[in-house]
Amino acid sequence: MARLNLHDVTTWITALALQHPRDLAAAVATRTGARRAAAARLLGRLVALGWLARDGSRSRPVYRPGPLRQVVQRYALAGLDEARAWTRDFAPCFDLPPAVRRMVQHAFTELVNNAVDHSGGSTVTVSMRQTPVQVQLLVSDDGRGAFDAIREAFAIDDPAQAMLELAKGRLTTQPARHSGRGLYHAARLADVFDLHANASGWRRVAWDDGRWQAARALPRQGTSVYVAIALDTTRTLDDVLRAASRDGTRGGIDHTVVPLRLLAADGVLESRALARRAAWRLEQFASATLDFDGITDVGPAFADELWRVLPAQRPGLQLASVNATPAVASQLARV
Numbered sequence: 001m002a003r004l005n006l007h008d009v010t011t012w013i014t015a016l017a018l019q020h021p022r023d024l025a026a027a028v029a030t031r032t033g034a035r036r037a038a039a040a041r042l043l044g045r046l047v048a049l050g051w052l053a054r055d056g057s058r059s060r061p062v063y064r065p066g067p068l069r070q071v072v073q074r075y076a077l078a079g080l081d082e083a084r085a086w087t088r089d090f091a092p093c094f095d096l097p098p099a100v101r102r103m104v105q106h107a108f109t110e111l112v113n114n115a116v117d118h119s120g121g122s123t124v125t126v127s128m129r130q131t132p133v134q135v136q137l138l139v140s141d142d143g144r145g146a147f148d149a150i151r152e153a154f155a156i157d158d159p160a161q162a163m164l165e166l167a168k169g170r171l172t173t174q175p176a177r178h179s180g181r182g183l184y185h186a187a188r189l190a191d192v193f194d195l196h197a198n199a200s201g202w203r204r205v206a207w208d209d210g211r212w213q214a215a216r217a218l219p220r221q222g223t224s225v226y227v228a229i230a231l232d233t234t235r236t237l238d239d240v241l242r243a244a245s246r247d248g249t250r251g252g253i254d255h256t257v258v259p260l261r262l263l264a265a266d267g268v269l270e271s272r273a274l275a276r277r278a279a280w281r282l283e284q285f286a287s288a289t290l291d292f293d294g295i296t297d298v299g300p301a302f303a304d305e306l307w308r309v310l311p312a313q314r315p316g317l318q319l320a321s322v323n324a325t326p327a328v329a330s331q332l333a334r335v
Contacts, residue, residue, distance in 0.1 A: 004034050004042050010051055011072040011127075014065045014093045017052055024063045050132075069094055069130040077124055077141065082112035085126070094130050099236045100229055103189045104128075104135055106237055107227050110182035111139040114223075118173060119143025121222055134191070134231055140224040145198035149173050159200035160214075161277055164262040166195075167212055169244065169253045170284050181253060186227060188240045194226040206235075211293060212259050246286060254286040261294030269298045275305035282310070287318035295324075298331050307335040
């Protein structure tokens with residue numbers, strides 16, 4: 001007799017309950033090879049845990065998904081249609097507020113398409129889970145990893161600097177097909193956003209003013225992106241798509257925030273070389289805010305390069321700074 005593994009069952013019971021509301025025990029027995037009585041007992045446990053809800057009589061129960069829901073699918077990347085995967089395999093299985101559903105759909109299609117177009121892998125695994133308080137999405141491919149792709153395209157060997165460029169937005173290794181907005185907006189839709197690739201991990205949390213932090217990397221090949229959105233969030237897709245545009249254009253990114261802490265593990269920015277790294281690609285934007293959170297000191301060369309040389313080279317660029325300590329502010333003021 002097959003052994004029923006509760007963890008494995010939760011990855012497919014939501015979809016199966018929608019397909020077999022009146023004969024779910026039989027469907028579980030068929031899928032797992034377990035006896036009908038064992039399958040019925042398992043369904044009782046799933047009801048108690050919140051994975052299922054049960055209506056009808058004791059002899060003729062009718063099952064439906066509970067407050068806990070999950071779908072896990074593994075796809076071949078060749079020829080994968082992310083819109084069809086969402087509509088067929090995921091959207092029918094979840095009960096989300098309309099605004100949250102729209103944000104999750106956007107993140108799902110952008111992240112799965114990134115795996116299709118950028119990863120160079122063969123498969124992608126997509127896991128989506130709903131709890132009473134949030135929805136969680138994990139997209140993991142088996143490709144070469146996002147930071148390796150950036151290294152090859154832009155000669156950036158340091159994952160922290162690569163993350164800095166991703167955080168700015170409008171970075172893409174395929175400019176003819178992509179605008180560099182997908183990952184940028186997906187990160188800002190989320191209350192928690194994790195990016196793992198090439199033995200490096202980074203996290204952005206909304207309640208910490210969207211600061212990027214180093215995180216423990218997942219020990220696996222490829223790129224994994226995790227998105228969690230609270231079900232009671234007041235954030236909307238429209239808000240996020242307009243936030244980085246000075247004229248409120250949906251999806252436009254003409255303002256960027258540069259998280260300088262990604263350039264300085266020790267909190268000190270000393271050289272002109274680091275300033276030029278911070279300033280790279282800023283000509284793509286109309287304005288930029290330099291975020292000094294986590295920076296304890298800057299050298300005169302760094303300050304001069306950013307506050308005098310850069311504006312002279314790019315006179316149309318509007319620069320501002322936030323989160324500067326008194327020592328940093330004093331050095332900038334001298335320039």
